[in-house]
Amino acid sequence: MTTFGRDEDDVPDLRWSGRVSLTPRILAVNIFALALLAGGFFYLDSYxxxxxxxxxxxxxxxxxxxxxxxxxxxxxxxxxLMIRLGNDTGARLRLYDDTGTLLADTRALGLRNVVLRDPDKQDWGQGAARFLDAVIDTVVGAPRAPLYRERSDGLSWPDVRAAHGASALPATVWRAPDRTPVITAAAVVPGQGTVLSTSNAREITQTVRVERFRLSVVLLIVSLVSILLSLFLARTIVRPLRRLARAAVRVRLGRAREVVVPRLPSRRDEVGMLARALSDMSLALRARIDATEAFAADVTHEMKNPLASMRSALDGLSLVRDPALQERLLAILRDDVHRMDRLITDISEASRLDAQLSRAKFEPVDIGAMIAGLLLQREQRGVERHVSLVLAPLPADPLVVMGEGARLERVFENLIENAISFSPDGGRVTIAAQRRAERVTIGVEDEGPGVPEDAREQVFNRFQSLRPESEAFGKHSGLGLAIARTIVEGHQGTITAEPRDDRLPGARFVVRLPLVDEQ
Incomplete structure (x- = not known):
C-alpha cells in the first residue's frame, strides 16, 4: 500500500524571494556578506x-x-627648559599666571613645532581623504570635536580654568581645520601659574587613513572576486535552467517532436538530475502522445468495420423484399450493434484504466482464494465444449499481494476465457499458483494451438487478436490482453506469453506479482 508523507514540496518557501531572478539573488547574498566585512570601517572608528x-x-x-x-x-x-621640553614632546608650551596673562610661549621663543595646516592649500588627495573622514564619521555617528581656535588670554582656555579646581588634570580634544585632532592639557605650577600643552596628533589621522586604505583595498579585491564567483555560479545554474525552461515551453506549445531537452550528462549535481528528469519526462510524454494517437487511429479503424457492415445492412433492408433475407440482415445489424457495444465498453475501460489505477486503494488480496472462487463461478455457469478447468494444488501459506481485487479478477477472467476459447473440445485448462522468492507466479495453460514465438509480445498490443478459426468474427475486441497487462503493471507485476513447460501444444500465460512483506 502506498503511504503518503510530508514531501519537500510541502515546505513553505520565501514568497518574496520567488519574485527575483536567481542571478541578483546570488549576488545579493554575497554582497550582504561583503557588507559585513565592510563593517570593519566601524571598527576603525573605535580604534x-x-x-x-x-x-x-x-x-x-x-x-x-x-x-x-x-x-x-x-x-x-x-x-x-620649556624649549627643551617642547622639543622632546613635540608640543607647544605656554605658561600663564593666575590672572591669565601669558608669561612664556615656546613659539615666541622660536620653537615652531606645532603648526596647523590650512586645508585650502592642500592637494586634492587630502581633500578627498577629509571628505571620506566626514562621511564615515557621519555614518558611524562619531562625536564631533569642537573646532580649535587660539585664545587671547589663559583664562579663555577651559583646561587652564579647570586646572585650579580639578582634582584630576584637565585635557580637551579639539578639531583642527584639516580634521586632525589637537590635544590640550593644563597643569598648575605652584608659585608660577599654569602650564598649557598643545599638540597636533596628526599621526592618529594618518594611521587611521592608512588602515582604512588597506581595508578598502582588501574589500575591493574581495568584492571583485566575490562578484566574479557569483556570476560564475549564476552562469552554471541559471543558464542551464533557462535552457530547460525554454525546452519545456516548446513541449507545452505542442512542438514536442522537434524539442530535444538537454540532458547535461556532464553535470552530476541537482541541475543535472533535473535536466535528465525533464528529458525522461519529455520522452515519456512523447511516447504517451504517440500511444494515444495510435490508440485513436486503432479505435477509428476498429469502429469503421462494424459501421460499414451496419451501413451495408441498412442499405440492403431498403432494397430487399424477401422476409428471410431481411431477417438475416437484421441479425447482422444486431451482431454489429453488440460488437459496437462491446468495443465501446472495452475502449472506455482501457482509456480510463491508467487514471483509475493511480487512484486505486490497494488492499491485501489472497490470490489463491480469488482464483479458486473464479473457477467455481465459471464452472457453475457452465463451460462450453466440455472444457475442464483444473486448479493445481495451492501452497499451504496464503499468497497475499497488495492490489485491487476487482481489477485482478478481470485479469484472470480474461486469461481463463482466452484459454477456454482456444482449447479444443474436451480440452483442459490448468491454473497453477506458487511462490517464487518474493513473488507469486500464476500460470494459465491450455491445449490449443499456442502463440507463435514472434507474436508473444504482439498479443498484448491493443486490438491485436489471434482468434481460433471456429470462433465467429467480432466476438472479442482485441483489448482483453492489453487491459490485463495494464492492470498487472499497475500492480508492479509482469505478464508474459510463454511455451508450456512440458513442450506440449498449447499456450501458457504467466502473471508475476510481488508478495506482501510479512514483516
Missing part, C-alpha cells in the same frame, strides 16, 4: 577613539611632569 584616549592620557602625564620640572627650575632657566 581611532582608543588611540586618541591613549594620547590624551599621555598628554596629561607629560604636562604633569612638565609642571614639576618648571617648579624646580630657577626663573632664569625656565625658558630654556
Amino acid at each position: 581611532r577613539s582608543r588611540i586618541v584616549d591613549s594620547r590624551v592620557a599621555q598628554s596629561v602625564s607629560e604636562v604633569r611632569l612638565m609642571a614639576e620640572a618648571l617648579r624646580s627650575v630657577a626663573p632664569g632657566r625656565r625658558d630654556a
